[in-house]
Amino acid sequence: MRPAELRALLGQVKAGRVAPAAAARRIGAAPVERLGFATIDHHRALRTGFPEVIFAQGKTAPQVVAIARRLFARHGLVLATRVDEAARAALAAAFPRAEVHERARCVVLRRRASRGAGRGRVLVVCAGTADLPVAEEAVVTARVMGSRVELLADVGVAGLHRLLAHRHRLRDARVLVVVAGLEGALPSVVGGLVDRPLIAVPTSVGYGAHFEGLAPLLAMLNSCAAGITVVNVDNGFGAGYAAHLVNARGRS
Amino acid sequence: MRPAELRALLGQVKAGRVAPAAAARRIGAAPVERLGFATIDHHRALRTGFPEVIFAQGKTAPQVVAIARRLFARHGLVLATRVDEAARAALAAAFPRAEVHERARCVVLRRRASRGAGRGRVLVVCAGTADLPVAEEAVVTARVMGSRVELLADVGVAGLHRLLAHRHRLRDARVLVVVAGLEGALPSVVGGLVDRPLIAVPTSVGYGAHFEGLAPLLAMLNSCAAGITVVNVDNGFGAGYAAHLVNARGRS
Amino acid sequence: MRPAELRALLGQVKAGRVAPAAAARRIGAAPVERLGFATIDHHRALRTGFPEVIFAQGKTAPQVVAIARRLFARHGLVLATRVDEAARAALAAAFPRAEVHERARCVVLRRRASRGAGRGRVLVVCAGTADLPVAEEAVVTARVMGSRVELLADVGVAGLHRLLAHRHRLRDARVLVVVAGLEGALPSVVGGLVDRPLIAVPTSVGYGAHFEGLAPLLAMLNSCAAGITVVNVDNGFGAGYAAHLVNARGRS
Amino acid sequence: MRPAELRALLGQVKAGRVAPAAAARRIGAAPVERLGFATIDHHRALRTGFPEVIFAQGKTAPQVVAIARRLFARHGLVLATRVDEAARAALAAAFPRAEVHERARCVVLRRRASRGAGRGRVLVVCAGTADLPVAEEAVVTARVMGSRVELLADVGVAGLHRLLAHRHRLRDARVLVVVAGLEGALPSVVGGLVDRPLIAVPTSVGYGAHFEGLAPLLAMLNSCAAGITVVNVDNGFGAGYAAHLVNARGRS
Amino acid sequence: MRPAELRALLGQVKAGRVAPAAAARRIGAAPVERLGFATIDHHRALRTGFPEVIFAQGKTAPQVVAIARRLFARHGLVLATRVDEAARAALAAAFPRAEVHERARCVVLRRRASRGAGRGRVLVVCAGTADLPVAEEAVVTARVMGSRVELLADVGVAGLHRLLAHRHRLRDARVLVVVAGLEGALPSVVGGLVDRPLIAVPTSVGYGAHFEGLAPLLAMLNSCAAGITVVNVDNGFGAGYAAHLVNARGRS
Amino acid sequence: MRPAELRALLGQVKAGRVAPAAAARRIGAAPVERLGFATIDHHRALRTGFPEVIFAQGKTAPQVVAIARRLFARHGLVLATRVDEAARAALAAAFPRAEVHERARCVVLRRRASRGAGRGRVLVVCAGTADLPVAEEAVVTARVMGSRVELLADVGVAGLHRLLAHRHRLRDARVLVVVAGLEGALPSVVGGLVDRPLIAVPTSVGYGAHFEGLAPLLAMLNSCAAGITVVNVDNGFGAGYAAHLVNARGRS
Amino acid sequence: MRPAELRALLGQVKAGRVAPAAAARRIGAAPVERLGFATIDHHRALRTGFPEVIFAQGKTAPQVVAIARRLFARHGLVLATRVDEAARAALAAAFPRAEVHERARCVVLRRRASRGAGRGRVLVVCAGTADLPVAEEAVVTARVMGSRVELLADVGVAGLHRLLAHRHRLRDARVLVVVAGLEGALPSVVGGLVDRPLIAVPTSVGYGAHFEGLAPLLAMLNSCAAGITVVNVDNGFGAGYAAHLVNARGRS
Amino acid sequence: MRPAELRALLGQVKAGRVAPAAAARRIGAAPVERLGFATIDHHRALRTGFPEVIFAQGKTAPQVVAIARRLFARHGLVLATRVDEAARAALAAAFPRAEVHERARCVVLRRRASRGAGRGRVLVVCAGTADLPVAEEAVVTARVMGSRVELLADVGVAGLHRLLAHRHRLRDARVLVVVAGLEGALPSVVGGLVDRPLIAVPTSVGYGAHFEGLAPLLAMLNSCAAGITVVNVDNGFGAGYAAHLVNARGRS
Numbered sequence A, B, C, D, E, F, G, H: 001m002r003p004a005e006l007r008a009l010l011g012q013v014k015a016g017r018v019a020p021a022a023a024a025r026r027i028g029a030a031p032v033e034r035l036g037f038a039t040i041d042h043h044r045a046l047r048t049g050f051p052e053v054i055f056a057q058g059k060t061a062p063q064v065v066a067i068a069r070r071l072f073a074r075h076g077l078v079l080a081t082r083v084d085e086a087a088r089a090a091l092a093a094a095f096p097r098a099e100v101h102e103r104a105r106c107v108v109l110r111r112r113a114s115r116g117a118g119r120g121r122v123l124v125v126c127a128g129t130a131d132l133p134v135a136e137e138a139v140v141t142a143r144v145m146g147s148r149v150e151l152l153a154d155v156g157v158a159g160l161h162r163l164l165a166h167r168h169r170l171r172d173a174r175v176l177v178v179v180a181g182l183e184g185a186l187p188s189v190v191g192g193l194v195d196r197p198l199i200a201v202p203t204s205v206g207y208g209a210h211f212e213g214l215a216p217l218l219a220m221l222n223s224c225a226a227g228i229t230v231v232n233v234d235n236g237f238g239a240g241y242a243a244h245l246v247n248a249r250g251r252s
Helices: A003-014 A020-028 A044-048 A061-075 A085-094 A129-145 A157-164 A167-172 A186-191 A208-221 A236-248 B003-014 B020-028 B044-048 B061-075 B085-094 B129-145 B157-164 B167-172 B186-191 B211-221 B236-251 C003-014 C020-028 C044-048 C061-075 C085-094 C129-145 C157-164 C167-172 C186-191 C211-221 C236-251 D003-014 D020-028 D044-048 D061-075 D085-094 D129-145 D157-164 D167-172 D186-191 D211-221 D236-251 E003-014 E020-028 E044-048 E061-075 E085-094 E129-145 E157-164 E167-172 E186-191 E208-221 E236-251 F003-014 F020-028 F044-048 F061-075 F085-094 F129-145 F157-164 F167-172 F186-191 F208-221 F236-251 G003-014 G020-028 G044-048 G061-075 G085-094 G129-145 G157-164 G167-172 G186-191 G211-221 G236-248 H003-014 H020-028 H044-048 H061-075 H085-094 H129-145 H157-164 H167-172 H186-191 H208-221 H236-251
Strands: A032-034 A039-041 A077-081 A099-101 A106-110 A121-126 A148-152 A175-180 A198-202 A228-230 B032-034 B039-041 B077-081 B099-101 B106-110 B121-126 B148-152 B175-180 B198-202 B228-230 C032-034 C039-041 C077-081 C099-101 C106-110 C121-126 C148-152 C175-180 C198-202 C228-230 D032-034 D039-041 D077-081 D099-101 D106-110 D121-126 D148-152 D175-180 D198-202 D228-230 E032-034 E039-041 E077-081 E099-101 E106-110 E121-126 E148-152 E175-180 E198-202 E228-230 F032-034 F039-041 F077-081 F099-101 F106-110 F121-126 F148-152 F175-180 F198-202 F228-230 G032-034 G039-041 G077-081 G099-101 G106-110 G121-126 G148-152 G175-180 G198-202 G228-230 H032-034 H039-041 H077-081 H099-101 H106-110 H121-126 H148-152 H175-180 H198-202 H228-230
Touching (some): A061 A077, A121 A167, A129 A148, A129 A175, A157 A186, A157 F039, A186 H157, B003 F003, B077 B129, B099 B129, B121 B129, B121 B167, B129 B175, B157 D039, B198 B211, C003 G020, C020 G003, C039 C061, C061 C085, C085 C106, C121 C167, C129 C175, C129 C198, D061 D077, D085 D099, D121 D167, D129 D198, D157 E157, D186 E157, D198 D211, D211 D228, E003 H003, E003 H020, E099 E129, E121 E236, E129 E198, E175 E236, E186 E208, E198 E236, F085 F106, F175 F236, G039 G061, G061 G077, G061 G106, G099 G129, G157 H039, G186 G228, G198 G211, G198 G236, H003 H020, H039 H061, H099 H129, H121 H167, H157 H167
Parallel strands (some): B175 B198, B198 B228, C175 C198, F198 F228, H175 H198
Antiparallel strands (some): B099 B106, E077 E106, F077 F106, F099 F106, H032 H039, H099 H106
């Protein structure tokens, strides 16, 4: 309950239009919906600017569909991430107009197209072809939240000129998401070229002493370039979400 | 060399005002200064909006002072972090007007006060008293870069009301830096309350299975609240730097 | 052999009713039953208040059934955990009245319903839908031992009001089991709200730098809230067992 | 604010005795005290049954004394843990009647002796002489909270008879705290002998592949004895606190 | 080439019965057999008292059979460990009298039964039913090398009396192999009861913070009982082999 | 763009044969080809002496074929590593003359045989039969680049004479690649016998506390023999590539 | 209490010479001595063949002296390991005839020289000069227990001939202790040359990715040579103790 | 003993000029010198082209001096690395003409200057000022072995132009040593620019999730640039040694 609502409610208590007991209930209550296996937080859109996102990993297909139904009914906008094949099929069956992003393993449901919420642009940069699914999760996320997003693929540091050729695009973005597996050096190099916030995403692309993303994660956390922040391994969603927050708030 | 400069130079070559060999040298050359033990990157201010910052750890006091002299002469603005006691004393002796931040282990040299570069405000939130040095490194950094910064100390999750009492301040910030040791849960709780970018900083405050910051680092990387990005353990500097980039760019 | 029994036996030796050699055998002997691949500890019920529980992981279905038969014959009460599909089917076939808990992967065999052994109530709190199987293992375990148990699902810290709405239920419990994956922050928040013993259970729900439960495990071990103890990743059984011991002994 | 207080306040709003704005302030406010470097949570005693405990590691001696003064003034009862030598001296100087526990690195300040808050007894069992400081931290903590506590020292598993000789004392306790370094096997052995809650504390006593407590921590988390819960390495305080909660609540 | 052989050879050179060049070849040559993908070390039986053992993991079934053929032809005694199902079938087809140990994943080929090579007895002790495959690998190995071996199964530390009932058997063995998963406490307890060499084998039986055997491995390396040595996780073969060396040499 | 080319271009600008804008584009541009999911770096052959190698892991079969087509058209020489079965089949279908190395999981496409580029010889030494696929990846790589390569298989340190018999071949090589799993001791032993560069390759062959190659990786990094350098676990490609660079450059 | 004693006692109960209550006390009692901070296990000499050894790490000098006094009074033979300088001085002052081994950090107290308890010889082999303190701890331990021991120093694998020159001594030992830091390859090489039990001791000699002994520990656990068992990093004591058990029991 | 020597010796045996027993001794003997605490391997210079290097860590100053004396007497050339201050002083006292490299912690003793042994040049590249001590250890090592060496300092990836300005020097080297702490990205960037062997050296410069060099070590092992090999953290010696081997052998 936002402060203004609280003050209004207390005014009504004073005026006798709301009983103290009822007011106490409302102050204590929360706009949640219970499904037994899930407690949907409809209030989140007010608090954080976007409805609850469905993290589908570890949920059954029927659970995902049930949660999606409630969220869609209330908000007209649903993003589900890490949706496995069964749940993607179930959502596509339940929502014929669902946008299914196979490679990014995301599903988007929406009543109307997002309006552009930021004045700038989010640039997602990706070191290798195998990192694309993670990069695309970032793209889908930031777009569904309302940002304009561009993708620059396969510009790893072993071929610097591929990257340097795009120096202008790097510098024109409001915020960058840089996705890399293997040794995760790309954010350090890009970070030395720009004066914008840069969100680094390590991926699990690699083998051996890569430890499924640990190597680039550590590299990014220790980057010699200032201004870099990091999200979890393969967390394209988190990077896209944070990038949109940076971009969107440029307007206020 | 920025694109406009390159085009101008090539125009001069065509006009015969600059010899090709000289142009080739200038295109290839870089505005760096060599000290033997260090190669100062004066170009960085153009590229990233702020002069090179001195990461003093592992450098001797004379090295730190020598680098500071060159940077100050050229830019009139120097930030040195992780400055040990000997180097702090050496800098204070060499620059009588140096601002020495003991607890944050930072030293600032500047010709004139920073102008406010961002339209919003950076809020640094800190879980415990022992996390303060890291939080203050973030405060000093963002301030010297030009942001307005506030600090909210000792509001750990085990006493939620301490935090909830500040809900408005949390929501009014343009960007938050949340500093926590022990289990590192504070960013998740704060992240669920706001719709702003949140930069989480794990600290080495803890013992035993804390592994000198590993526990809160992993917690923050795995946060259930969206929009959180993370920097290295005890990296207040990096968080303050990134927060300023988010805040400052609100103007363009 | 409990002390009273030992004194009685020695009295009989003195009285000549039991030969020294026979007494020596009985003092040395243990009430175990050997199956070749297993040595069943029937004495455990005397010692620890509950018959040996079958940890079915790594045992073949016939082994599980064979052990269950002996335990059921002697005690009329069997709990088997981590029972895979094959062993669940085998137990269901061998014991038509077996209670099979699919999601919790537990099977319960009992002659009569457990009597309520504790005066208080165990409250199992669960951060996300994907944590439910572990939470239910805790519920089944504490119930079969005789406690009254309630379950509160999907109340993660990113939506604090979902949790705060249940503050009374949290405070009314005799002991709490708090189950969480991802960053494992929930026990810290709940622990700051109550003055009851709280048993934290990290789960393997997460990815990347989660390391299959390591992240929440470390978080819970380093919690800033006092009074929290921790069990192994995904160990709902252990948490339910310990919670019952806390609850049950309230009566004595 | 507890529920009854909230209802009373709202009744006063209705009756016009409290203005809505004032009520809103009180509902939002929290009984905390700010020291700049610390925000003392005086409310915690209401919420969790014991005043905030000072975790002195990482705090300067003056900070520790300042916090202690405020807590003592309000509650008449202060426990400070992990107090280094300087802070122990400072507290002893500031509070002539301070109880200083050198080996356990604890300081207790209290106006009057704790009353026995539990009906049972806490038994702290300790594997080796070098584990004593941790065990004593547990003893001091549970005692200052009001429990009766006994200590059983140096009964490691390599000399089982030392332990078995105390079987009765083990079984008579309401709750056990078992402290062990090296391989951490003691909780498993004790856990197989009793039907009480058992809190295991790994210590950093060891070398080489002990990894400063990791070895016994993992051992305790994987114990084959049911009913064991674990706290952080060397966390005698946490174990003593949790043990008191188990013991104390036996009365309600 | 053993010293006596070398001296004899040199004597023949002196006597002119062997040409220097031929002698140089023999001194340099080694009694190995090359299969392209493998270089069989037939000399090992002389050097270490037992023919090369086939570690079948990572080898194809035809490779295993080919190596077995050569070893059997030369030595009449072959032990293959970690033999997967395909290679077990291939060996059984190629050697109709092969002894296939399904659970231990071993295959033994021999022309005649081993003679008892040790004067003592190897006792293999096993903590839980799920540890049996590893224990049996130890049993098969020590037996095929010629030791008398007994197996004591499912005597974990949570039911001490199961173990103590066998105190005599423990003390009568010449050397013990103790196999345990979970927390790996059994070797410490057994080691405190006997004055014989004890070889501890951690197993991967466990889950969560067990890290597939790391927990008991660390426990065993840090055991408080002296005289314990450790082999790799699940390495029943290595333990059986070492136990036989201890036992067998008792005769010389 | 190599220096000579840059100077020539600038000369043309001066002579008015190339417009400044066009020159600026060429200086900034890079000889890359964009496929949407990949940006092929054709320039690499100039820079590093060999066309871009396809690291096929994480790429779909059609992606691998598409990239191979472009590389083959331009360079007439393609090496693809870590090619799974589907992509191997797709390449074989698309390029009937493809050389498919099943065990090494490599595919080579070339218009004409490589000419010998080095004056020396690369010797690949392999500890066990199960390490062969990694060793062969090194052999294929160094050969396709133009080196003469020999393979010495299954000469582990437990049978030293197998290795010592080849002392001459070890010493005659220009550079050695030594491949070993398990404890990874072979490079230390070989390194003590030769005065040539030695590249050590740990493999994932092992189990338990091997941690999929961590054990030999650490061993090789800590070798007591000087002159050893190390590549990632199972990285036969990297070792073969580096070995060729050492060997090939002997000519210049 | 050994079985024969128990039978005798029960006979006395039957005969009325011992009251049942007294017998119960004796059966339950253990021959331990309590010092408050320590519980000395005098019974251990009966059970395991050697009095309790003082592991002095983490004990104060007065504690070490007090324990030593009791053990010496009862057994006339004391071994203390990991004795720091203060405790070594205190023991030397308290026992003028103490044998102090500075480098091995051991102190031995004994009334009379140990008699040779084994028929064979223990050979301690050491890879480098820096490993000597650990090797000497093994030497002192096995000697004080009664074995004949020899030491072979600085024979690392990078100079194989240093080792091979001692092939006879290696083969003549009854049991070998092989001590190595860095990559820990020595046990694998020695293990391939002998048919005796080999106990490997990793040391913390190294740096960087050595992780204070982890590298050689993993190497030794994964050795390709059969018959090797391992003790904790720097645990010369444990290796010497186990080696004596192997050697000593050769007589029975 | 090299093959030619062996054949000559056997010829002498045949001719009766050497007795078989004496020949057997010489074949078995090794040119080592024993100091009790060390076994000097004088043969190494023959085998590996350079006398044994003294790794001084863990050795006492007198031990280091004693070993240096023997090596100097025989070879006239000694390199000691990781020499602490005490040992540096002792060497300087014992050898007045010793070359002491403070920052690199090396000492060199030689009768005459090294002759240039390679036809090419070794280029040591260093990312930051704090990495200089490691880089200089590489420089000293390669120089004392006879290579021409250049050092390029402080050219980290966050300021790419600093590096690109030296592209020619990078390409002109015969072999590169690239030293970097923090995220260790420099070798990947340099590796993409050159076609020479590149040896990467991670340093312990960093903090937090750097884990004392683990972060750059993993990054370098996972580099996307081919042809990179890696040495241990801070192992400048090893890199310089290997670089010389690559460079020196270019002549043969």
